[in-house]
Amino acid sequence: MTPLPYRLIVCGKSEIDGFAGDRVTHLLSLEDPGTPKATPRWFRGTHEQFHFHDMDSEREARTMAGIAPNRDHVESVLKFGARCLKSAQGGADVTLLVHCYAGSSRSPAAALALAVQALGGGREQEALDHILRLRPQAVPNVLVVTLADQVLGAEGRLIRAIAPLRANLQRELAEWMASRRRKEF
Numbered sequence: 001m002t003p004l005p006y007r008l009i010v011c012g013k014s015e016i017d018g019f020a021g022d023r024v025t026h027l028l029s030l031e032d033p034g035t036p037k038a039t040p041r042w043f044r045g046t047h048e049q050f051h052f053h054d055m056d057s058e059r060e061a062r063t064m065a066g067i068a069p070n071r072d073h074v075e076s077v078l079k080f081g082a083r084c085l086k087s088a089q090g091g092a093d094v095t096l097l098v099h100c101y102a103g104s105s106r107s108p109a110a111a112l113a114l115a116v117q118a119l120g121g122g123r124e125q126e127a128l129d130h131i132l133r134l135r136p137q138a139v140p141n142v143l144v145v146t147l148a149d150q151v152l153g154a155e156g157r158l159i160r161a162i163a164p165l166r167a168n169l170q171r172e173l174a175e176w177m178a179s180r181r182r183k184e185f
Contacts, residue, residue, distance in 0.1 A: 001126060004118045006084050006094035010111045010135040012103030016040055023095055026084050028077065030100040030107055033067050048080045054105045056142045069106070074113060074147040081114040108138035113148035116158065124157040139169050 009019055016027075020042040027039070029049040039047045050073050053066035061068035081096075088094040098114070100106035108131050115127035131138055140162050149158035 001130065002119060002123070004115060004130065006088040006096055006118070008111055008115065008130075008134065009095065009097040010103055010107050010131065010138065011097065011099050012107075013099055013101050015103065016097065016099055017042070019097055022097075023093065024097045025087075025092070025094050026080070026096040028080055028096065028098045028107075028110065030077075030098070030110055032101065046083075048076070050076055052106075054100065054141060058143075069141065069144045069147060071147050071151065074110075074144060074151050077110045078113060078117055078148070078151060081117050084114075085118055103135060104137055105139060105141040106144060108135050109140035109142075109144035109148070111135075112140050112145060112158065112162075113152065116148070116152055116154065121152065121154060122157070124154055124161045128161045139165050142166060 009022065009024065011019070017040060020040070024043060025045040027043055027045060027047040029037070029047065031049055031051050032053055033051040035051065037047070037049045051067065052069040052073055053061065055061045055064065055066050055068040058068050060066070084094050084096050096114070098107045098111045111134070112127055112131050115130050116124055119127050131140070142162065145158050145162050149156060152158070
C-alpha cells in the first residue's frame with residue numbers, strides 16, 4: 001500500500017482531544033448547520049469547518065428539512081486537502097485530522113476524497129482500504145462520495161468502491177429490523 005504524503009486521522013467529535021499530543025497541523029470539522037466553530041485549546045494549526053447534515057440525498061434533505069452536502073462543500077474540502085498536500089510536498093510534517101459528529105459517515109467520506117486526491121486517480125479502492133484501516137467502522141456518506149467522484153473525475157470508481165460497505169449496512173439493518181419484529185410477536 002502506498003502511504004499518503006501526509007498523516008490522516010479520522011474521528012468523531014468526542015475523540016478530538018485524544019489526539020492533542022499527535023502534532024495535528026490541520027483540522028477539518030464537518031458539522032451540522034448552526035454548530036459554532038470550536039477549535040480545541042491545544043490546536044495551533046489551520047482549522048476549517050463546513051456545515052451540512054449527514055444526508056445521503058437531496059430528497060432526504062427536503063424530507064427532513066436538512067442541508068445536504070453539495071458540490072461546493074466537497075470542492076472546499078478538496079481545496080483544503082490541496083493545501084495540506086502542497087505543504088507536505090514542500091517538506092512540512094503534515095497531520096490532518098478530519099472529524100464529524102460520530103466519525104462514521106461524513107468524515108470518512110471526506111477523508112476518502114482527500115486520500116484519492118493525494119494518491120491520484122485509479123487508486124480509489126486503495127484509498128478506501130486506507131480509510132477503513134484508520135476507521136474500521138466507517139460507512140462513508142454516499143452523497144459526499146458521489147460528489148467527490150464527480151469533482152475528482154473518478155468515473156464511478158469511488159461509488160463502486162463503497163458499494164459493498166453500503167450493501168453490508170443495508171443487510172445488517174434489515175436483519176436487525178427482522179429480529180425486532182420477531183421479538184414483538
